[in-house]
Amino acid sequence: MTLGNLHAPSGSTEFHAPAPPAVRLAYVLRHFRLAYAAVPEELSVGYPETHPHLEIADAASGFFQAKAPYPPAPNWREWQGQQIPVFFDLTPEKPLLELLPSNRARIHADLISAAFYLLSGWQEYFSAERDQHGRFPYAASVQQRYGFVAVPVVNYYFDILRTAVEHITGQQALARRWGANAAPFAAFITHDIDNCQSAWKSEGKAALRGGQIARFGRLLVRRLQGRDAWNNLEEVQAETGRWGAKSTFFFLGNPRRAANGTRNADYDLTKPRFQQRIRNLASAGAEVATHGSLGTAQNASQLQQEKAKLPVAALGARFHYLSWEPRQTPQVVAAAGLAYDSTLGFAEHFGFRNSYCLPFHPFDFEYGKAFDFLEIPLNVMDTTLHHPNYLQLAPDEIGPALRPMFEQIERFGGVCTVLWHNENFAPQNQKNGPRQFHELLHYLHGRGAAFVNGTDILNWSGTTTPKS
Ligand SMILES: [Zn+2]
DSSP states (O other): OOOOOOOOOOSOGGGSSOOOHHHHHHHHHHHHHHHBSOOOTTOOEEOGGGOOSEEEOOOOTTGGGSOOSOOSOOEEEEETTEEEEESSOOOTTSOSEEEETTTEEEESSOHHHHHHHHHTTHHHHHOOOOOTTSOOOGGGSHHHHHTOTTSOHHHHHHHHHHHHHHHHHSSOOOBOOBTTTTBSSEEEEEEEEOOSSOHHHHHHHHHHHTTOHHHHHHHHHHHHTTOOTTOOHHHHHHHHHTTTOOOEEEEEOOOSOOTTSOOOOSSOTTSHHHHHHHHHHHHTTOEEEEEEOTTGGGOHHHHHHHHHTSSSOOOEEEEGGGOOOTTTHHHHHHHTTOSEEOOOSOSSSSSOTTSOSSOBOOEETTTTEEOSSEEOOOOEEHHHHBOTTSOBOOHHHHHHHHHHHHHHHHHTTOEEEEEOOGGGGSTTOOSSSHHHHHHHHHHHHHTTOEEEOHHHHHHHHTOOOOOO
16 A cells, blocks of 8 residues: 555635534534443434424534634533533523423534534644644643633533433433443553663763762663663553553654654664564553654654554554644544544643543544544643643642543543653652652542553444554
């Protein structure tokens, strides 16, 4: 199979009005049915002219025919004790949900359009804002503007739909549960492997600055013996395993720097010893996935080449630096034959980039339908918590900062995706290091999360694995 570079759609005709009402409705209801068990197929949801069981106010008037990134400001509404922003809400004086006799209900805001807007990532597709790494910046998002990054707003919209559906059918629509023990929510523990043999450099510099020549010598010898503090993949797997969790490792298949000088891997995974090591991790229960190097988010053939360097089949990807060009990367993931991606979180802030705490199928703006591959949104990355460019939380601030987000995920039976780099298992890191990872897993374990990997999540969603 040959794969050329993919191009962003320009203002061509097929790109015009990619999301008419029927397309938005089908996309949103597909995810609603994935979130809740037993929503009957014959139950109709739609705009007033179709006289459905569940009537949705038609209030997006022309927004989706234009290409503006931002809709009018949302109204804040209360739902089950939580304030939530409601977009496309033209009648705030009316109740959000009206339960009607003879098995009907009405929602007085266009929750279908609002859910579609957030879940599809419309804002980043139509915004031209990008940061120095080519990413859509958190600062340009509606989540930042209206302050709801840690609230999975689409799950609240679905909860309103669920309440209406239960009234119409007279039956409970329960959130689907996780794993053999029917756990109330899930956690996906992942590690991006950027560096395996460079810890000695930073430690060595400190030793030299302090005039500790003997210590420098010991570090160098340890490095040459392959005992660098970051050469710790087996220890990472063991630490994760202590909690009954399975590590998913994302390996970089490119040891060369990017054109702008930014680093990719400091190791070469094609070396026979490294290949054997990956096989050993996989035999011990780890999932192996590809960590697309800089540039691959816009280059399917390069991504596929890097994936092919892995000694075991990779189903998933996450891009280095969380690179993601909304107009190209979904097509790249699909073309490279991947079943899932787990890149979509904001580097600058933990929370919900698509305002949703369950896996979903990204929207294809070119063809007006869902992609087959699954996005497993990334909720919290170690570097987000403590980094000069991101948050700078003290160690004892991390738990309290994350807990409300975890509670939201638990409330809706979602997946909590954690990214902890192997570098941050080195004991000298006391800011966002092994101790903070330990506390985080201790919390998730204590709340009864099912620890899952990408394969488990694909099975949960019924997503089939592409053949490549
Ligand atoms: Zn990386």
